[in-house]
Amino acid sequence: MPADLSDVQTLLAVARAGGFREAGRSSGASASTMSEAVRRLEERLGVRLLHRTTRSVTPTEAGQRLIERLGPAMAEVEAALRVVDELKGRPAGTLRLNVPVSAARLVLPTILPGFLAAYPDIRVEVDAEDGFVDVLAAGSDAGIRYDERLAQDMIAIPIGPRVQRFATAASPAYLDRRGRPSHPRDLLNHDGILGRFASGALTAPWEFERDGEVVKVEPASRLIVRVGGAMDLAVDAAIGGAGVIHLFEDWLAPHFASGALEPVLTDWWQSFSGPFLYYSQRRLVPPPLRAFVDYVRALK
Template structure:
């Protein structure tokens, strides 16, 4: 009888420990996301559930961890100290639990990637469908944005960016084409009316359709020929936010509204159909393709490990 009570007590203690661990994980999700709504989206949990977990945790600890307003949250000094110590500890717990995933026939779980629109449009379509067929128990959650991102703070497992935008202290492996080009083009009707630019500097006299980064800075147009690099800051009647606004810029170019400068592969359908005509093609310089990057943990989560191995094998086949 006493042994049964002891077992029950241990069971209750274990449940309490698991509940506390869940509340700590909820705190970390909210702190990293900067709010309940974004944490809810990233973690796939309800905002009210996260809020309840925060109240339980603060009550248990007897200290406030978050300053809350109707629009945002901010860490208290105690919350900031807890987050600094908690992040590596919970990462180790996740890694330990994920070891069990290795005993499954197929890895399972969620893989969260953060990628720019160009990768979502030009790189992932050739990879994701085959990966999903190979790993049906893994759910891919892909966030598409252009800004510089701390993948861990954003609640992601890995990111895909170009070489100049890679985060420091990360492992990076090639993914997708190893060389790409930016293309400049315009509609035949536009060129008939305004003339064909013969030098990059001629674009300063043309209506150019430009892109703006989320930071507010404008995307410069860079050209290269015989070792000479020319950077142009053209003007024009349309500016779109890079990512979601790119399709609008393409449609405007096809309609004859101006000159567009974009990934060659993105414009390839319009170039092949004749809807757009290449301009200054001898000046189109190539650049290194994108990289998959992720933290250099000793133990990768099973979904990420499966994706890394899949990408490496695919790149090896391409290079043969």
């Protein structure tokens, strides 16, 4: 007997939320209703799909394989159904974006307020992370990434500033104590504040450029933070005098203005291309995403 699509959607929601109660909160259904739907699906398929304990709900091997195949397929079904919203005269529904933390902090704040005001029937959900993920398989409609991270078979449009720079800075007190570098190699005698990606790679070496000369340095570090949510800790530590930080210029600009951080090696700051909004060219574009793409393009 074919499985009910609503039961399939419930399985995906429970797996994504990590529990029946958590999934019920976001969907408006009770935990018992969600549990019954998954049990019904398991009976129809003749296999257990979720491990249930008093503390957690996790997919079995069969459940994980099913979820991996169903996620993209159900996203396509939902996108096809949402196309009907276009007949209502204005786009409606949910737009799900997967973005790096830097974009959530530096790009979207200048775009989302105006977009939400222009499209009152659209809800936006933003998942901010800096790992290398398949945003479509994760259930997002589109992602924001830099050009070197763009996946194949994707449509990419510019979003946000087209040129950005990495800035290098430290607190005035730290520089008074340790000296002000005049060349990137001088940073080898300083404490660097570094980030670590989920992959384990560090945000080093730092790269500088001036008059065609490129210099890479990897300063010693006594403080390493997780790229993403812990970057504010790195900035605060730099302000507190823990070392030199190398980060997006726009992220550090307010602290330059206040005097909490002092820029160094400004002639060597390297520029790079700004981010892109990207989405699949092989899938139906749901109305909320089409509206967002049109809105972003109109800002240029």
